[in-house]
Amino acid sequence: MHFGRSLCEYLVLYSQQTTTSQRDKFMSRLTPITQREQVSGDALIAFDAIIESRGRINGPQSMHMYAPEVARWSTALSDSLRFNSDLSEHDTELAIITAAREMDCEFVWAAHAAAASKVGVRPEAIETVGNKASLAGLTSEEAVIVRYGRETLGDHNLSQEAFDAALGRFGERGTIVLGALMGYYSMIACTLIAADVRPAEGTPVLPKLS
Numbered sequence: 001m002h003f004g005r006s007l008c009e010y011l012v013l014y015s016q017q018t019t020t021s022q023r024d025k026f027m028s029r030l031t032p033i034t035q036r037e038q039v040s041g042d043a044l045i046a047f048d049a050i051i052e053s054r055g056r057i058n059g060p061q062s063m064h065m066y067a068p069e070v071a072r073w074s075t076a077l078s079d080s081l082r083f084n085s086d087l088s089e090h091d092t093e094l095a096i097i098t099a100a101r102e103m104d105c106e107f108v109w110a111a112h113a114a115a116a117s118k119v120g121v122r123p124e125a126i127e128t129v130g131n132k133a134s135l136a137g138l139t140s141e142e143a144v145i146v147r148y149g150r151e152t153l154g155d156h157n158l159s160q161e162a163f164d165a166a167l168g169r170f171g172e173r174g175t176i177v178l179g180a181l182m183g184y185y186s187m188i189a190c191t192l193i194a195a196d197v198r199p200a201e202g203t204p205v206l207p208k209l210s
Helices: 005-013 043-054 058-064 068-082 089-102 106-118 124-130 140-155 160-195
Strands: none
Touching: 043 068, 043 140, 058 068, 058 106, 058 140, 089 106, 089 124, 089 140, 089 160, 106 124, 124 140, 124 160, 140 160
16 A cells, blocks of 8 residues: 555645646647536446546546546556555656656646655656656666666666566565556556647646757
């Protein structure tokens, strides 16, 4: 289980990154589905399940609601990976922003860079991830996570050394969760990029790479 905040407290922290007025400014190729009156039939089951879990429909869910079962079960997977795993809040958020950087996903970066800071991820680590800078600027614990993401998502390969480092820090279960968490946010990034869902004004900006 996560240490520290409860699920509800964590979701409040997450939702604070995007105000209602900012969410109204989202531009996308599909109309965001965020209200119950926008759906009917079996889609109501998915909508209600997400509201029960999260209290609202966020950006990725607003696109996934076009395929309600994807929305429902991807949210359940997210809950498991983020709130019911052995990874700490710090390590979870560092892994998420690493995935966001590797996928060049502005929306996920905007949502989670500030959240990462609030759960104790060092500004230097966030900057290193955002700029794809040398791992030398990270602690050994941070480097395990960032290297894992850079190799699996960026290189489509994972060295034995990187795998062993993750295994030594997180164990077998935690190592699988780490990869699954990054994979989950890669899936989210694919949806957001394809639908051209953009972050709200005033949220952290993913650095442009030269």
